[in-house]
Amino acid sequence: MTPDAPTLLVKIFGRDKPGLTAGLFHELAAFGVDVIDIEQVVTRGRITLCALVTTPPRSGGATEGELRATLHAWAEASGLQAEIISGTGDNPSRGAGRSHVTVLGNPLTAETTAAIAGRIAATGGNIDRIYRLAKYPVTAVEFDVSGVAPERLRTELATEAAARAVDVAVVASGLQRRAPRLVVMDVDSTLIQDEVIELFAGHAGCEAEVAKITDAAMRGELDFTESLHARVALLAGLDASVVDAVRSQVRLTPGARTLIRTLKRLGCQVGVVSGGFTQVTDALREHLGLDFAAANTLEVVDGRLTGRVTGEIVDRAGKARLLRRFAEEAGVPLSRTVAIGDGANDLDMLNAAGLGVAFNAKPLVARAAHTAVTVPFLDAVLYLLGITREEVEAADAQAPS
Known part of the structure; x- marks a missing residue:
């Protein structure tokens, strides 16, 4: 088609019912026109259907006036309104960016x-x-x-x-938007509603003291590694059996199961990185079918917590490093990674990811991340990836019970 070729924009609107789209194009077919573009939407039972078509070919004998008269008559008989606008060429090209x-x-x-x-x-x-x-x-x-x-x-x-x-x-x-992704989440106050170290502290009788240190660290007022050692030291002497009690107290954030289940169905890989403890994240990995998990490990000697952690510390820089490692192992470029977190120690990870999502985060984090989610439903992140609620519900309905 040349840019100056005559075209017609046909628009119909009114109460929706089965067969309207077929009916419109049946009427158009009698005039031998070609379809250039179609757009249709139904809102609260009302249809708006637009078709951009060529004008009737001269060799066919029918005129544009006859086409207009036919479409208006069909629309009236169908209880619809019709608008037909003459013009030239196709839609203008969309702009770059x-x-x-x-x-x-x-x-x-x-x-x-x-x-x-x-x-x-x-x-x-x-x-x-x-x-x-x-x-x-x-x-x-x-x-x-x-x-x-x-x-x-x-x-x-x-x-x-x-x-x-x-x-x-x-x-x-x-095209990358629907390509398989790697989604990596913080755990405390993101995947779960709790701060795990505060659950441990509740059993040690020092919950208020630990919570105060945690808040300062999440706001970025305190070095994370220093705060971790200070909080864990308060747990020294706890019986290791407290781990099972803490696991039973952990509450998933609303929407967490839906988020993970949907991502996995789409072929995505999902992981967690935590400044908390492997004693909890390993159980979450198994329970939720996660692909990756990394956290600090509480040291246990003779059946009691020593008040120390072992191995490499998972801190702010460590979370970003683990995101990159997980991406390499998953075979996913960083541009197709999504990171979700709420605290200052998540910032490096959020900024390293293709999309960093601050989830009910501290103001410092919400301002620095690519985007923020302030509703208390973790599966709202799906909408940022273009996944509709209807798609999620349909997939759930089709899943084996």
Whole structure:
């Protein structure tokens, strides 16, 4: 088709019912036109169907006027409205720099949507398509945007998201989006709702003291390794049987099972890195079917905790190093890795990953990560990867019981 070839944009809208799409194209077929583009959406039972087609060929004998009259008559008989617009050529090419912008709101207000769309336009971006990913437990919508570099768009929308108290993620478009990924999570206050060392401390009677040190470390006010040694020292003398008690106290974050199960079905690999302890992460790895797990190890001598850890410390730098190691072992480039965490000791890992997600994180971490999720459901991360709630539910329904 030449850019100046005449074309018709046919738009029908009204109450949806089976057979409308087939009916429209049956009417068009009688005029010998070619289909250039189609777009259809159904919202609350109302259909909007657009078809970009060539004009009737001269050799066919039918005229554009006859086509218009036929389509209007068919639409009226079907209880629909029709609009037919003359023009030339195909749709204009999308601009360079293409992104998926995911917005999570609970609720998602019209004011917020206007602000996000306005900021996209202000950067020179164009919204080519919008669709809903989920309606429960949060509203998640995705904008396909072109015309602006993803990095610039991410910076601009981060400011708007913070001002509007919503979560916004910007991911570059491309084939890699649906390619298998490696997803690596922090454990304490991310995969699980608890701080494991505080569970141990509860059995040692020093929970308040340990919690105070933990909070300072997560805010970045205290060196992690120093804080780890200080907290573990308070556990000296505990009977090793307390490990089983702590494992039984661990509570998964809502949505954790769904997140991991869905990722595994998509062929992704999933791991955890923790400043906590292998005595818990090894059990989580087995229970959840994780591919990778790394953490510190509490030293046990003669059936009691010594108040020391053994082996290489998993600290802030160690988490990033482990992410790279896991990616190499998984055969996944860093650009296709996702890291999820909440504390300052996760920052290096979040920044090293292709997508770093701050999950209900401290303000310092939320500002530094690629994106933040502030709803208390870990499976909301799926929406940032373009996976819809309907896809998750359909996969669950088809799974063997």
